[in-house]
Amino acid sequence: MNMMIKTCSIDDLKELQAISIETFLETFGQQNSPENIARYLERAFNDAQMEQELTQEDSRFYFVCCDNQVAGYLKVNVDSAQSEAMGRDALEIERIYILRNFQKRGLGKVLMDKAFEDAVALGKKTIWLGVWEKNENAIRFYEKKGFTRTGAHSFYMGDEEQIDFIMERPLEGMTVQDGIASDANPVR
Numbered sequence: 669m670n671m672m673i674k675t676c677s678i679d680d681l682k683e684l685q686a687i688s689i690e691t692f693l694e695t696f697g698q699q700n701s702p703e704n705i706a707r708y709l710e711r712a713f714n715d716a717q718m719e720q721e722l723t724q725e726d727s728r729f730y731f732v733c734c735d736n737q738v739a740g741y742l743k744v745n746v747d748s749a750q751s752e753a754m755g756r757d758a759l760e761i762e763r764i765y766i767l768r769n770f771q772k773r774g775l776g777k778v779l780m781d782k783a784f785e786d787a788v789a790l791g792k793k794t795i796w797l798g799v800w801e802k803n804e805n806a807i808r809f810y811e812k813k814g815f816t817r818t819g820a821h822s823f824y825m826g827d828e829e830q831i832d833f834i835m836e837r838p839l840e841g842m843t844v845q846d847g848i849a850s851d852a853n854p855v856r
Contacts, residue, residue, distance in 0.1 A: 669734060669773065673782055676729035676741070678722050681715070684729060687741055688713050691765035696825070699802065704826025724749050730782055732766070732775050740766035742779040744786055752821060752834070754796055759787035761797040780813055788842050795839060798823065798832035810835050 676684055689709055697705055711717070721727055726749035730742045743763040745751065750760045761783050766775050787795045798821060799806050815835035823832045 670736065671775065671778065672733050673778065674731045674733060676722065676731055678719065680729075680731070681718050681722060683738060684722070684731075684741065685713050685715070685718050687731075687738055687765070687767065688718075688763070691740065691767055694768045695765065695803070696800075700825050700828070704828050707826035708824075726750075727762075728786065730779065732779050734770055734773065734775060737770075739770035739773075740764075740775050740779060742782060744783050746790060746792070751798070752796075754794070757793040758836075759783065759790065759792045759795050761795065764797075776809060784839070784842060787839055793839055794836050796834060796836040798834055801831045801833055807833065807835075813837065 692709065692713075693705065721743070722729060724745075726747045727743060727745045730744075731738045732740045732742070741763065742761070745760040745762050746758070747756055750758065751762060752760070754760065761780075764776065764779050764783070766779075783795060795815075796818075797810065797815070799810060800823065801820070815837045817833045818836045819834040820831050821834060823830045
């Protein structure tokens with residue numbers, strides 16, 4: 669398997685938009701009404717919204733490519749781009765998605781490692797994310813990566829209020845060496 673991470677630019681808008689919609693539908697389409705999904709997709713992934721997010725100074729998008737195909741993506745936020753006021757010492761993982769056909773190949777771990785690498789390189793003390801309370805697979809994945817639940821916030825899928833757990837992980841003891849984040853005290 670040939671794998672690489674690519675930083676997204678404005679030139680990637682259409683491809684990012686397409687994979688954002690596809691992965692969101694794969695992940696949440698069955699558990700939500702078609703009307704609420706359609707409303708959310710139009711609000712979150714329209715051209716203007718995607719362009720604004722791609723050009724936001726405090727956000728970064730990355731593609732993970734497998735055998736020269738985009739297989740998933742990551743969005744991280746710092747400072748003013750964070751979706752919650754978590755402070756200047758935090759990095760948010762806002763989105764981390766892998767296409768269903770590429771799951772179970774370790775690509776989610778690769779993107780998570782990229783988020784840790786960015787956080788450490790930027791001198792952040794914590795990394796955090798919001799995850800739907802019903803997304804048990806994702807919650808287990810984050811727990812294996814050392815995240816713990818520290819709160820909750822509302823997330824609106826169309827007109828339906830849903831609850832996202834806020835999960836955090838301290839970065840103490842983590843360093844970046846040769847472009848790779850390593851944990852002096854790995855979580856198992």
